[in-house]
Amino acid sequence: MRPLHIALAALVAAVWGVNFVVIEIGLDHFPPLLFSALRFLVAALPAVFLVGRPKVAWKWIVGVGLVLGVAKFGLLFIGMDQGMPAGLSSLVLQVQAVFTALFAALTLGERPGGVRVLGMAVALAGIGVAAVDEGAGGPVLAFVLVIAAAACWGVSNVLTRKAAPPDSLNFMVWVSTVPVPPLLGLSLLFEGWDRDVEALAALDWSGAGIILYVAWITTVFGFGAWGFLLRHHPASSVAPFTLLVPVFGMSSAALLLGESVSPLRWCAAALLVGGVALTSLPGVRRPRPALPAPTETPVARV
Secondary structure, eight states, rough: OOOOHHHHHHHOOOOHHHHHHHHHTTTTTSSSHHHHHHHOOOOOOTTGTTTSSSOOOHHHHHHIIIIIIIIIIIHHHHHTHHHHHHHHHHGGGGGGHHHHHHHHHHHOEEOOOOHHHHHHHHHHHHHHHHHHHHHHTSSSSHHHHHHHHHHHHHHHHHHHHOOOOOOOOHHHHHHHSSHHHHHHIIIIIIHHHHHHHHHTTTTTTTHHHHHIIIIIIIIHHHHHHHHHHEEEOHHHHHGHHHGGHHHHHHHHHHSOOOOOOOOHHHHHHHHHHHHHHHTOOOOOOOOOOOOOOTTOOOOOOO
16 A cells, blocks of 8 residues: 555544544434434535435445434433443444354355454454453443444345445545434334423534544545545555454543543554454355256356
């Protein structure tokens, strides 16, 4: 990769890592489901009028929009609102790589080799250590919600792989249109009209800046730049930069929010990042196609 592209990949990782701190601050301004809805609303508008028509079938846009936008981000925001620390969230969410490999094996026939299986085991051991650390003094339900968010992210990764969008920015902008109505509906149902109206009425420059960051910087710029890198370089060269996300997430949470990092959490980080690195290695064994029976006669096709 060229130095400029390496810098861009590191910048995207930093943007995504700091995003967890911004979400933590944003949850002081908005209820979690409303916050998530506003994120996708601002990410979609006005970009949806500028990126052109969708370039994949609507079933993929709707599927990824519901799983990624409603389920993954809804669970993540609720988990953080319930007390899951920003730095730990940035770390635990990376277990999505393990879920992606598992779901790809079940649905796409991608059989992971021994190294990837080892990576999954190491990453899951890291999650176990993080669970012990969080269970010692943090809300267990919030931890479970973030794990569930990582599982939903794994499902959305498999759906995105099936969709194979030729333009990741176009795809992400159209995907962002899908979660807005269901998230707003869920917010009204569970968070209440009064709470939503109160949050919107109290919107100030700080709240607006938070929405713009999570919508335009992390979503539109982040995914657009990531798609650009994937179009110019092999995925095996680009994907490892996601391992920097929890590094930026945990360090920015420590610096800006004063979150402490216990020795157990450092151990969990080492196991999880190392396991995800092994899981992300290229080289997937696919089932071999069955050979034709000896008695079959090849048929010419025109």
